[in-house]
Amino acid sequence: MKKVKIAILGFGNVGTGVWKILLENKKEIMKRSNYEIEVAKILIKDINKKRDIIVSKEILTDNIDDIINDESIKIVVELIGGCDDAKEYMIRVMKAKKHIVTANKLVIANWSDELFKIAEKEKVLFYYEASVAGGIPIIREINESLTANRIQQIIGIINGTTNYILSKMTNDGISFDEALKEAQEKGYAEADPTSDVDGYDAVYKLAIMASLSFGTKINHDAIYREGIRNISSLDIKYAKKFGYTIKLLAIAKEESNKLELRVHPTLVPTIHPMANVNDVFNSIMIKGNAVGELMLYGRGAGDLPTGSAVVGDIISILRNNVKPSDVSDASEQSNLKEIKKSEENESKFYIRLNINNKVGVLRDVAKVFAENNISIISVTEDVRHDDYAPLAFITHKSSEKNIKNSLEKIKWLENINKIESIIRIESFN
Known part of the structure; x- marks a missing residue:
């Protein structure tokens, strides 16, 4: 059985989850990847910190260079989180010709274009399944x-x-x-x-x-x-x-x-x-x-679900079913698409007002909506007090622009104390 050495950057919740999965599912992982996976190094802040999991101090390090300069380590799993250090470490790791697996959504969302280009240039794989929705693939x-x-x-x-x-x-x-x-x-x-x-x-x-x-x-x-x-x-x-x-x-x-x-x-x-x-x-x-x-x-979160996604990416790299150039890089797509402004979006709305307990308030509110081509589907005002009452209602589908314009006028009506809530409704059509 072939052996591959990996390193883990960070040994918090997800890092320990990856460790547990690699130990507990060792036989299954070996069958599916055709490799025995050895964790050769774990990057941590404090080597002497007490941990619930027993790990040999020989594989612990607080120096990233111990991982980057170790040519026997082929895959590095980044789990330290945050931005600057994580990004810097991933770049250095790829330039050292090591494959990357990460759960870092912040780095992927901000610098995926730069990281994918480096991965392609260095001919290494860059996987990030665990960055979204934990164990859901x-x-x-x-x-x-x-x-x-x-x-x-x-x-x-x-x-x-x-x-x-x-x-x-x-x-x-x-x-x-x-x-x-x-x-x-x-x-x-x-x-x-x-x-x-x-x-x-x-x-x-x-x-x-x-x-x-x-x-x-x-x-x-x-x-x-x-x-x-x-x-x-x-x-x-x-x-x-x-x-x-x-x-x-x-x-x-x-x-x-x-x-x-x-x-x-x-x-x-x-x-x-x-x-x-x-x-x-x-x-x-x-x-x-x-x-x-x-x-x-x-x-969508937790040590084992997210760790499962991380280990899945490690196995995918070992199977090597794709070439580095196959890694998706959305930044190289020439078809850049416009993002709609929020005021252009349309939906039904739930709106709750705090009103004075007076006759005719709903009539005045409905009039303002009608002037902006908005109609009301349902209304409830079952919780009344002596001086005030909450008024909640649902509108027909409308643009956010029309809703915003209406509420700007409604808040100045005589018996409106406050606009308490505005929540969109998704119909899944």
Whole structure:
């Protein structure tokens, strides 16, 4: 049996998951790859740190040069996260003629064009399945299984932290702050949850999927983004009354060579499978012009699911089923596509107002909407107080521009105290 030496950069949650899988599934991996995989080096910050996993100190190092200068190491797995150091290490590793496997969505979303060009120049492989949706093989689906299709849209729950928080708010009736605290206690959310709850993590992942799916370079800064901090228990309640569940969706659609890219809280019909994706699970629905709709489901994060994707990439490199030049580089596509401005997008909307408890308020609101070619489908105002009341309603499909113009006028109406919530609705048509 042939042997191959690899190195792991970073030994946190995912790094230890990769280690466990390589040990526990050693026989299966050897059969499928025709190689015995030896972890020759692990790059860490503190060699003397106590760890739950027993690892020989001989393979631990705090110096990247010990890995780069070791010609016997053929594959390097980057799992340190972050930007600058991770990018620098990957470049140096490839220039040392070593293949790369990474789970770093931030680096891929920002510098994939540069990294793919270096990989091609150095004739090494660069795999990144674990950068999106953990254990769900979405990159491989797009690059291999769906290559005969023109992908028309991708809609997904691709952040486990926000899905856990919204699931707890929906199923247990707790507040956002309570659900976030619970997610942090269980290790699903960081002490600083900004990247997750404000939608940045989902934006980076959507940029990667959209680049591959639509054959064009995507600047993640051009993707419309909203997080879930402002979702209240009252919104959850009204969504249920209207027949919806609130999820943070990442949405990419192509029409007439223009792309619609957005990440935001969304009302999903309760009868749709996506509404029933709970806890930290992820789900991605892809629509191709030949295959129709496909839906992938699984754990989107965690040591073993993400580690599974990493080890899968290692095995793919060992099988060497593709040439380095086959690695997809969206930046070299000449067919650059325009990204629609958010005001051009169309959908139904859920809107909740705080109003004075007076007769005629709904009439005045409906009049403003009518002036902007917007009609209301459903209304509920069942929770009234002496002086004020929440007024929630659903509109017919409209452009964001018309909604924005309407609400700008509505907020100045006499009996409108505040516009509390504006959430888009996805119909999955």
